[in-house]
Amino acid sequence: MSEAAARPNLPExxxxxxxxxxxRTVEDAFPFVRVRGEISGLKFASSGHVYFDxxxxxxxxxxxxxxxxxxxxxxxxxQGLEVVCTGRITTYPGSSxxxxxxxxxxxxxxxxxxAMLEERKKKLAAEGLFDAAHKKPLPFLPEVVGVIxxxxxxxxxxxxHRLNDRFPRRVLLWPVAVQGEKAAAEVAAxxxxxxxxxxxxxxxxxxxxxxxxxxxxEDLMAFNEEIVVRxxxxxxxxLISAVGHETDTTLIDFVSDRRAPTxxxxxxxxxxxxxxxxxxxxxxxxxxxxxxxxxxxxRSRHLSQLARVLPRADQLFAQxxxxxxxxxxxxxxxxxxxLQEHRRAFAEAGAQLQDRPIKSxxxxxxxxxxxxARRFKQIQNSRIAESxxxxxxxxxxxxxxxxxxxxxxxFALVRGEDGxxxxxxxxxxxxxGLSLTFADGGVAAVASGTPAPGKSKSRGKxxxxxxxxx
Numbered sequence: 001m002s003e004a005a006a007r008p009n010l011p012e013x014x015x016x017x018x019x020x021x022x023x024r025t026v027e028d029a030f031p032f033v034r035v036r037g038e039i040s041g042l043k044f045a046s047s048g049h050v051y052f053d054x055x056x057x058x059x060x061x062x063x064x065x066x067x068x069x070x071x072x073x074x075x076x077x078x079q080g081l082e083v084v085c086t087g088r089i090t091t092y093p094g095s096s097x098x099x100x101x102x103x104x105x106x107x108x109x110x111x112x113x114x115a116m117l118e119e120r121k122k123k124l125a126a127e128g129l130f131d132a133a134h135k136k137p138l139p140f141l142p143e144v145v146g147v148i149x150x151x152x153x154x155x156x157x158x159x160x161h162r163l164n165d166r167f168p169r170r171v172l173l174w175p176v177a178v179q180g181e182k183a184a185a186e187v188a189a190x191x192x193x194x195x196x197x198x199x200x201x202x203x204x205x206x207x208x209x210x211x212x213x214x215x216x217x218e219d220l221m222a223f224n225e226e227i228v229v230r231x232x233x234x235x236x237x238x239l240i241s242a243v244g245h246e247t248d249t250t251l252i253d254f255v256s257d258r259r260a261p262t263x264x265x266x267x268x269x270x271x272x273x274x275x276x277x278x279x280x281x282x283x284x285x286x287x288x289x290x291x292x293x294x295x296x297x298x299r300s301r302h303l304s305q306l307a308r309v310l311p312r313a314d315q316l317f318a319q320x321x322x323x324x325x326x327x328x329x330x331x332x333x334x335x336x337x338x339l340q341e342h343r344r345a346f347a348e349a350g351a352q353l354q355d356r357p358i359k360s361x362x363x364x365x366x367x368x369x370x371x372x373a374r375r376f377k378q379i380q381n382s383r384i385a386e387s388x389x390x391x392x393x394x395x396x397x398x399x400x401x402x403x404x405x406x407x408x409x410x411f412a413l414v415r416g417e418d419g420x421x422x423x424x425x426x427x428x429x430x431x432x433g434l435s436l437t438f439a440d441g442g443v444a445a446v447a448s449g450t451p452a453p454g455k456s457k458s459r460g461k462x463x464x465x466x467x468x469x470x
Contacts, residue, residue, distance in 0.1 A: 146205030183222030
């Protein structure tokens with residue numbers, strides 16, 4: 001006998017009923033649990049939900065993060081990351097499997113956190129964010145120092161105290177949270193905000209200090225976030241990172257223009273020591289005065305040496321004075337001799353100027369002018385006669401081509417009432433007024449009847465200058 005036959009009162013369940021009972025049993029037994037495992041099979045659905053598996057070396061657990069929860073997570077799931085997921089266990093009747101609905105994700109230990117940071121560091125370094133070529137030099141003496149830190153901690157007091165000791169400068173504090181979920185966004189916004197200064201009442205800082213005291217690696221996570229690193233890289237203002245103690249290292253240290261081991265050291269990097277500058281200025285002043293005094297003494301000594309070797313003034317001007325007297329004595333004689341030479345040359349030129357040659361030359365030019373006038377007159381008459389002959393010839397040709405020569409031979413020119421020439425009988429209509437032009441004048445006529453095609457007979461009766469055309 002079978003075991004089922006031995007128990008006739010055993011209740012019977014449908015598949016849906018048994019699936020619902022199992023779902024309630026599991027959810028009641030595990031209402032809220034923390035499960036540690038490695039993320040695998042990560043998938044971001046288009047709906048915004050996140051699906052993955054939590055696995056260890058012996059088992060696999062399906063996990064789901066709903067869309068509303070995924071937007072609020074501080075740690076985004078990544079493939080291969082070891083995490084601790086907090087949520088509730090439930091079942092999915094459609095495929096008979098159990099799963100965890102994740103409400104929160106945390107890294108599983110420092111080792112996993114360091115692995116994630118190392119992976120992020122490699123990614124940012126591959127993009128060139130940590131290259132030394134992008135580092136900006138710090139200003140020697142900034143007018144305004146911008147500090148991004150908590151307004152209530154000891155960090156801002158240490159920075160202000162050190163700045164006042166070394167070289168008092170104007171300080172602008174941008175208060176931010178230095179740990180927690182909002183810290184990264186606030187620090188990135190502060191860096192971008194300082195870079196946007198310059199158009200309002202507040203001046204743009206010459207150097208920025210991002211500072212925070214020491215803490216655990218979890219406390220310093222805000223300064224490892226990608227949004228903070230990219231904001232520091234995009235900053236046009238030189239930036240000093242002073243996060244944690246000397247042994248603490250965050251990703252902002254690699255992208256900043258200078259890393260300080262402590263906030264106090266950052267203040268020392270930002271401004272020089274005023275007493276040292278005053279000492280240097282005083283030393284430069286002493287050296288400048290000493291060099292100026294020595295230079296004047298050297299020049300005075302050199303001038304004295306030159307004065308000893310120079311001759312006296314009367315000796316310097318004795319020979320030029322003698323040459324001047326010599327030339328002053330010779331100058332009147334030279335002027336008189338030059339005047340005599342010019343007078344003689346002028347007399348010789350005047351003797352050569354006689355009126356006879358000039359008159360002969362003028363007469364010769366008059367004869368040439370008259371000869372040219374006669375030649376011009378002959379050429380002009382010849383050209384005029386030739387032009388007249390040419391015009392007469394063209395007139396005869398024009399006369400031969402004119403229709404009036406045809407009229408002289410007995411022909412007549414017929415025009416209609418509109419003044420156009422009628423060349424064909426077909427162009428003339430009965431009763432149309434015509435104008436006939438003969439060699440000795442014109443008469444008016446009226447067309448009566450239509451001539452046969454190909455024939456043109458005209459008989460007219462005229463009374464004075466009028467007639468009819470049949």
